[in-house]
Amino acid sequence: MTDPIKTPQPAERPNPEFRRRRAANRIRTYLNQLPANTIGALWILLAAFLFSIMVALFKFIGQDLSVFQILVVRQSVMLLIVAPKILGGLPGSLATKRPGLQVTRVLFASGAMLCGFTAVVEMPLADATAISFSKTFFITIFAIWLLGETVGVHRWGATIVGFLGVLLMLRPDGEGFIDPFALLAIAGAACAGMVMIVVRILTRTDPPVTILTYQALGVGALMLIPAIMTWQPPTLSQWGLLLVIGVISWAAQMANIRAFKSGEATAIASLDYTRLLYATIFGALIFSQWPRLETLLGAAVIITASIYTVRREAKRGRELARAADGRGYTN
Template sequence: MTRSDNMTGALLMMASMACFTFNDTAMKAMAGDVPLFQLLLLRGLITTVLVACIAWRMGALKARLPRRDWGLMALRTAAEVGAAYFFLTALFNMPLANVTAILQALPLTITLAAALFLREPVGWRRMVAILVGFVGVLLIVRPGTDDFNFYAVYALLAVCCVTVRDLSTRRLSKDTPSMFVTLLTSIATMTIFGLLSLGVDWAPMGARELGLVGTASLFIIGGYLFSIMVMRVGEISFIAPFRYTGLLWAMLLGFLAFGEWPATLTLLGAAIVVGSGLFTLYRESKLGRKRPLAQPPRRH
């Protein structure tokens, strides 16, 4: 049976979320033992070598990119580097599920950014859903309370970076191979954090740390590749809700690996964010069915 583009996108989204969460778990397991910049450089080295080999075998290195795509990839790469720094800094100082719960605001921020910068129409119902969703984020972050962790601001900055990354990915032309974009992302991350690592004292690493870095490298390759592929197939309104499977993985792995479990208000805030996101996506799909002579989704 032939699988539809939407079903393929849903599977890619779930795979991406699982890969990223397993990577996050491996990286968090080394928090406090190995400096962040050292970890990102070593993970980047392994990832870049493996991705380069895969890209070469696939012939992706011979691709000729449209001129406009170079600018989009530069923007996407900068956003990816920012997301890695802000997210992992937050992750090293907050429970895994809490950071992941904040990231569930992404469907809302992407919808809002598309309205502000791409002039896509957003009705009052979806705007209310976005505002309600941000109330849920406030319940997770809880600024001004004893439970507030300043590193939650880093998680919010990571959300901004990922929003820019995903919108720029969506606008890439179909002639730009996903593996080539993955390779450039990996090279940029390795180079920038490699330079930053020169300013910190490196920590010795044993078999445990090396094994965790290798594990994180393998999963981040899958996360990078699947996150690019998913933005280039199917309808976002159908695929995006499957992003929420990342929260389930984060709760499970956070409990098993670190003994963490989110507070009640955090769970309530996460439920509000997810519910708002689902309503936003439902409205998009409903409006999409009403549009006359709707065109197939563009595969940028």
């Protein structure tokens, strides 16, 4: 008796989970082969995109809810996400040798967020974003004042040119009126510049997790009382947007940190200015707001002067901003 003919069976296909893992490994292997600056560039482009989405959502929901309320929920969501890192570092994450500077950083970070986000809500998105780039020049001034840095004619020249770009964006109207929210945006940029200087000092004595802990707790605490006073019960969709803002803010910060850990600041920092492109697109598509010609020209001046400053200081072996972990949640 002959054996029956066996029908060939198709080869067993790998399950979906195996295929996903294999694809992830291939992507990871490919990325690991890229130059460090290329990886950093990819991360900072992602961070710029995420920050731009977060700011656009903030502007959208800020039409109905107060900035205080949004910031409290945002900080709370971010705090919950980083809580394992903070709790895992206790009691070291609360041990600081410079408590006064920690408080100073919290105050200026709160000012940066409050002024910056209020300007975002009230101004065209591209205008507020462009003015925020003046932070680089405030860092120069505060570094001279607080760190005793010596600044040469080239850096002073770039700083003056950058401020001329800011003045171009603030050009008064025929009656000499300057938009008060534009001034608020500049105040936010100045506070953000001070935060970077304070962080540079703090990292000499305190670890990044400590700086992160005080900022995460301090900013939320400062915003709590005014948030309660201006609280309006969010709808279900608004709660969803608030949670998304918190998660995207955390993801953007992490991408920013990974960018400056992977690549050289001088090679990738200029890519952060792609935020202006995203802000222009989102402002036009979502809010039907186009930037003024003065804004675009002023932004071009600021960006050019900023890139020149960063690259020149790199040639001299100096840093305008400290390492990634100290950047904290200032955006």
